[in-house]
Amino acid sequence: MLDNSGAFLERVVIEPTRSGILNGLTFAVKDLIDVAGYRTGCGNPTWREAHPPATVHAICVEQVLAAGARCVGKTITDELAYSLIGENYFYGTPLNPKAPDRVPGGSSSGSASAVACGLVDFAFGTDTGGSVRVPAANCGIWGIRPTHGIISVAGVNPLSPSFDTVGVLAVDVDVLVRVSSILLSAEIPAFEKPESIHLIREAFTLCEPEVRAALEMDIQKLRDLFGNRVRETSIREVDGETNVAELLNWYEIYRVLVRAEAESCLGSWIAAARPEFGPLVTESFELTHELDRSLIPGMKDRRENYFRRMKSFLGKRDLICIPTVPSPAPLKGSIRKRDQSPTGYYTSALSLTSIAGVTRSPQISMPVASVSSIPIGLSLMARTHEDAFLLAAAKFLASQ
């Protein structure tokens, strides 16, 4: 197949092992996830050389092959999955077909691109801090980050195990639902009206005004469908804090714990192998090395506290609704430093994505809107382990 997406690292053909509800669908696998017989290169040539080929498929790959899907390639990832941008220094920038001068978003850049370009029906990504949700929103496709710990991460290179998940990018909600039902080993139930849909005020506030405006119609649709079950809620009702601004305390938990864990997972290899990295990922690992580790125990306590508070705040049939990204995808080449100011791209994007990360909750990004024809996403989130309910809700909304 000819394509100019730049999404694929290599083409492979792996036939389904059984027939099932994914018959006829094709998929791609992020180069962070094992496909038997191939090296899992994690987007970095030194890593690729240093590690032998995978002897077996990752569990998630086995699951969809056994349901009838066909694997057609491995897709480019940001190096070691440690970026939200999608510009790989060594392998290039996969095409964002709906906004060709913009980045696809990362780190599941190639997976999002392959789906958005129509080259596959779905693709595996991983999502630690937004690496499925952000490229899904940027490229105008569907993406799910499931409840932490349900889809197996064996055969998936770790970045931060307390936040790492395997997620799915898909061309439409029907494919997303079918693939997720296989991976989650769950029937997707008939849709039931949510008890409450919480629009998190601080999440909408931190977005660019154009993003808020672009999502207004979809919010109105929610109000039309569910009336006063849709309500504006402050994140303070969840976290119980009084003296903090916006979502920055959520971002801080994410920042400290992911850097701490990334150092554990990759630091000793980097110190010994001294790999070459692109500039953005070089900076990410510098920040990781420089982490003040005395912050770790306090942030771990806060994370578990927020996790427990979210579990009691959200009922089984409640949803949270937030914008997936704070702004449309950045222009290619525009993000050269990891701007850590409260209004920088990284801080804003991670502030939004950290709500699901910190609380281990499932989140779906829906491709419902655009700003000057550049895609953005609206997200629904549910309580942990209510992935099936969340999928049913997303499917219902897409049908309205």
Next chain:
Amino acid sequence: MLDNSGAFLERVVIEPTRSGILNGLTFAVKDLIDVAGYRTGCGNPTWREAHPPATVHAICVEQVLAAGARCVGKTITDELAYSLIGENYFYGTPLNPKAPDRVPGGSSSGSASAVACGLVDFAFGTDTGGSVRVPAANCGIWGIRPTHGIISVAGVNPLSPSFDTVGVLAVDVDVLVRVSSILLSAEIPAFEKPESIHLIREAFTLCEPEVRAALEMDIQKLRDLFGNRVRETSIREVDGETNVAELLNWYEIYRVLVRAEAESCLGSWIAAARPEFGPLVTESFELTHELDRSLIPGMKDRRENYFRRMKSFLGKRDLICIPTVPSPAPLKGSIRKRDQSPTGYYTSALSLTSIAGVTRSPQISMPVASVSSIPIGLSLMARTHEDAFLLAAAKFLASQ
């Protein structure tokens, strides 16, 4: 400190970073968990040589150092944590001080031995299929396997990520509770009477009669304390199966998925590095390589089904009670093959431990009984994320 426990791989001294509720306590760390500046050898010399020293402590180590505890050593583990026996071919068999001709159990063999010999107040282990609970029972000490996914596994070498947990072995319940409260970032509440305590019939049936007899007094104590809240329950009420015998279907889920994931985590390294293993671990990895991978999707489905069923079966204030081990610790050198018959040691032990593993539930092994003065353990289990309630219950029982 002179000792003939054989528990330690190396002595280290790492001072607490802050003062806290663990002031004055000493601990040891299984050689599967990172301590900064030291190689994490995973009980195998080839692995040790092939991997650089850890640049930072694992998160769990940071947590207890910041609460006042002092690290005094790294302890022997079975190779790559893939055994329940505790006889390391290269580094020897740590002493089981209450039964010196018996194995300590594994894979957290050195951690259990160091605690049981009184050399440390607590020790970190890891528990995938029983590697904290079994050595705790064998050595007559306390051990907890927490809810899956709460204690960070960054800096902990993976065996099977969907089952891997960091656990704690402790000399008494007070230390267990204090250390766990730090690691789980949770206050341990005042004890509340459980709604129900389910004695799982099939778990008691598969034990040796002497084990059942030895636990009778403790079961009677439960009945005296909680009356008809203590009841015999068939595992069939949880799993809903009709045509299966005993706990073998639970064991099968565990067997297939852990082998599948162990191959993902370690198979490509083993294929490339061709390390020397001891005979029992050689056999474990042979079985891993030979797994029929077409079984994976079905077993994954069954695992999630049982997980969901357990979550709805167990209320927040319910407990399950089972023997930790089916028999007292085997004699040293007696387990030479991984007997996979339904009555073999491995099958029986893993049948018991797989209930918590499959359902991601927390379990505490209590050192309450012995058979001919050889320790065994009685276990309590709670719903996922009810670790704090479980700890409160164990503490209450120890005080009666």
